[in-house]
Amino acid sequence: MSPPLVEVCDISRTYSMRSGMFGRAAAVHAVDGVSLTIPKGQTLGLVGESGSGKSTTGRIVLGLEPPDSGEVRFDGKPMVAPGTAAWRAQRARMQMIFQDPLGALDRRLPVATQIREPLDIHNLGTPAEREDRVRDLLRAVELTPAHGARYPGALSGGQRQRIVLARALATKPDFLVCDEPVSALDVSIQAQVVNLLCDLQAQLGLTLLFISHDLRVVRQISNVVAVMYLGRIVEIGSADDLFARPEHPYTQALVSASPAPGRRSAGRIVLAGDPPNPAARPQGCAFHPRCPRAIARCTREVPALSAVGGNRQVACHLVTGAETRDAA
Amino acid sequence: MTPLVNIQGLSVAFNGVPVLRGVDIALGKGEALGLVGESGSGKSVTWLAALGLLPRHAKVTGSVRLDGREILGAPAGELDRVRGGRVAMIFQDPASALNPVLTIRKQLSEALVLHRDLQGNAVKAEARRLLDLVGIPDAGRRLEAYPHEFSGGQVQRIMIAMALAGNPDVLIADEPTTALDATIQAQILELMSSVRREFGMAMVLISHDLGVVAENCDRVAVMYAGRIVEQAPSNQLFADPVHPYAQGLIGALPPLDGPRRRLTAIPGTVPDPAMMPDGCAFAPRCALASDSCSLAAPTLAPIADQRTVACIRAEASRRTLLGIAAE
Structure with missing residues (x-):
């Protein structure tokens, strides 16, 4: 296995939030003890x-937000303090793509100028080289220089997301954080962008952190998948295996809730209760109020993420090693 | 009734x-x-x-x-x-x-x-x-x-x-x-x-x-550019789509189990309603389009019990599909 490019060690982030103008401040544990490792060239x-x-995990990994505790290591070294020259150099190696490409682009600038901007900011190459690079980037995302002269408003949603991708790739980053990059796109366009992302990753050896609520898209693009619930990782494992044999009751519900053509809803696990509120996290296992299999212990003890065989890790009192296939 | x-x-x-x-x-x-x-x-x-x-x-x-x-x-x-x-x-x-x-x-x-x-x-x-x-x-x-x-x-x-x-x-x-x-x-x-x-x-x-x-x-109608292009009972549509657009939509959906395959994306984008192509609106994005597709817009025609499709290449598209399935 290739050495890790990004190591996230036990990061936590808490916000304080008031309910109403005079309400008491409540602590929101957005991320609570998350550890991840992403090997070079993997997703x-x-x-x-x-x-x-x-x-929030994605933002912390990129250094857009500091963790309250824990540490993020990039290429074997801890992240440098924001604002320094070393930080700027490091930031050029990691980029982010968001869900809404129109929000990420300036409507009043031609898109080629926006693709060029990171090159200007990081002072990469001569002006002529920058022009060439912009043309190459447009070609890499399967657009023409004619597209580059247009404004974001004159492009379709899929084309805009390609522009955002081209801009993110301008500084030749090693690492990309993609936060719901295809969720706003129609199915046929989504497939174009997913294919493009896979191709670019293979060509450029990119390492990706791919954040999405869409299990299908995540499986398509990922090597390893981590499932989060209320700030904690509840299950992590290789993509195909995780979705084929989910172990954590929450992952099982998620997989079964994902509708599939050709399968009627019979046998679907429908979870009771509302989506969890991070400001009022239940005691013990955060999932226990909605869990169909919860036992008394779940209400008291927070389950730790532990290996259950293969490269799978599960945080559930009911899932321990070999004798867990009963629920399937 | x-x-x-x-x-x-x-x-x-x-x-x-x-x-x-x-x-x-x-x-x-x-x-x-x-x-x-x-x-x-x-x-x-x-x-x-x-x-x-x-x-x-x-x-x-x-x-x-x-x-x-x-x-x-x-x-x-x-x-x-x-x-x-x-x-x-x-x-x-x-x-x-x-x-x-x-x-x-x-x-x-x-x-x-x-x-x-x-x-x-x-x-x-x-x-x-x-x-x-x-x-x-x-x-x-x-x-x-x-x-x-x-x-x-x-x-x-x-x-x-x-x-x-x-x-x-x-x-x-x-x-x-x-x-x-x-x-x-x-x-x-x-x-x-x-x-x-x-x-x-x-x-x-x-x-x-x-x-x-x-x-x-029970039944699904697939729409494209202001028209219904295929209509069929759900299970049949998803098992055996006939219109190339319906095939494209289903092929573009990443599978949740089984082996991973490259997604079959439909090239291009939906036409602008103000600049609708002549004939079949899907023809410019269609892999099976022939010259006759741009002559007249196809009408929804029955191809089987309870199934209709608006495509003059429906037969050809069916054969392609069977070809894919046989691989």
């Missing part, structure tokens, strides 16, 4: 529902 | 630009029909037009019959009894469909008074029964709450309760679960199918999510 998929902390 | 809703030749143009170009849909009593297609294909506009909910500058032609009675261009008074009464609609963004400054009880009562002629305590009792029915815990007390006090999934439950207030024969659900998380989506779909069974309601489920439609509908 880690992060799935979970809204409020599970997957986007 | 006459269909409950019969739409024929429905066309809509905004400022002279056609967005819906002759749609025929027949919906039987108690039937669940799915409508899939990408953004701009006209799946929502079809039902907004049918119920007279489009702005005045939209030019709507064709025929929409409810139980044999023409409702397209019907007087406002008659439409008011149809909408919310016989035909109810729920939308993607439930939070903006509720009034934030009125309690849930007020909003539910409004629908009950309008469509059910209930008075006084009977209204409150019925409102409470509806909330119970859609699975809001502690319904009696929660009636006095405001929309912001509910979660997204609960608000969609309340919208379903309001839709049921008029005892509708048809429920039109336009992307009802798109804004919801996966586990909550499963809850809402389960609720919709259980109330549908209980009330014997017909349902039209509009969605871009093929999986959602496949699991919850």
Whole structure:
């Protein structure tokens, strides 16, 4: 296995939030003790529902936000302090793509200028070389120089996301964080962008952290998938195996909730209760109020993420090693 | 048997630009029909037009019959009894469909008074029964709450309760679960199918999510650029799509199990309604297109029992599909 490019060690992030103008401040544990390793050239998929902390994890990994505790290591070294020259150099090696490409682009600038901007900021190459690089980048995302002269408003959603991708690739990054990059796109366009992302990753040897709520897309692109629930990783394992044989009751519900053509809803696990509120996290295992298999112990003790065989790790009191296939 | 809703030749143009170009849909009593297609294909506009909910500058032609009675261009008074009464609609963004400054009880009562002629305590009792029915815990007390006090999934439950207030024969659900998380989506779909069974309601489920439609509908119509391009029973459509666009949509969906394959993306984008290509609107993106495709727009023609497809290359596309399956 290739050496890790990104190592996330036990990071936590807590926000304080008031309910109402005069309400008492409540602590929101957005991310709570998350550890991840992403080997060079591989993709880690992060799935979970809204409020599970997957986007916050992505922001911390990129250094856009400091963790309250824990550490992120990039290429074997700890992340440098923001604002320094070393930090700027490091930031050029890691980029981010968001869900809404129109929000990420400036509507009043031609898109080629925006693709060029990171090159200007990081002072890479001569002006002529920058022009060439922009043309290459447009070609890499399967667009023409004519597209580059347009404004974001004159491009379709899929084309805009390609522009965002081209801009992210301008500084030749090693690492990309993609936060719901195809969720706003129609199915046929989504497939174009997913294929493009896979091709570029293979060509450029990119390492990806791919955040999405869409299990299908995550499986398509990831080597390893981590499932988050209320700020914690509840299950992690290789993509195909995880979705074929989910062990954690929450992953099982998620997989069974994903509708599939040709399969009627018979036998689907429908979880009771609402999506969890990160400001009022239940005691013990955060999932226990919605868990169909919860026992008394689940209400008291937080289960630790532990290996259950293969490269799978599960945080559940009911899943321990070999004798766990009963629920399937 | 006459269909409950019969739409024929429905066309809509905004400022002279056609967005819906002759749609025929027949919906039987108690039937669940799915409508899939990408953004701009006209799946929502079809039902907004049918119920007279489009702005005045939209030019709507064709025929929409409810139980044999023409409702397209019907007087406002008659439409008011149809909408919310016989035909109810729920939308993607439930939070903006509720009034934030009125309690849930007020909003539910409004629908009950309008469509059910209930008075006084009977209204409150019925409102409470509806909330119970859609699975809001502690319904009696929660009636006095405001929309912001509910979660997204609960608000969609309340919208379903309001839709049921008029005892509708048809429920039109336009992307009802798109804004919801996966586990909550499963809850809402389960609720919709259980109330549908209980009330014997017909349902039209509009969605871009093929999986959602496949699991919850008896029959599916695939729309592209303002037309229906294929119509079939769900299981047949997903097992054996005939129209190249339907094949493309299904091929573009990443599988959740089995071996990973490269996604078959449909090249290009949906045509601009103002610059619609001649002939078949899908031809410029179609791998099977021939010269004759750009001559005339193909009409929906039956290819098997209960199946229609609008493609002159339907036979060729079928052979390609079988070829792929044989590999």
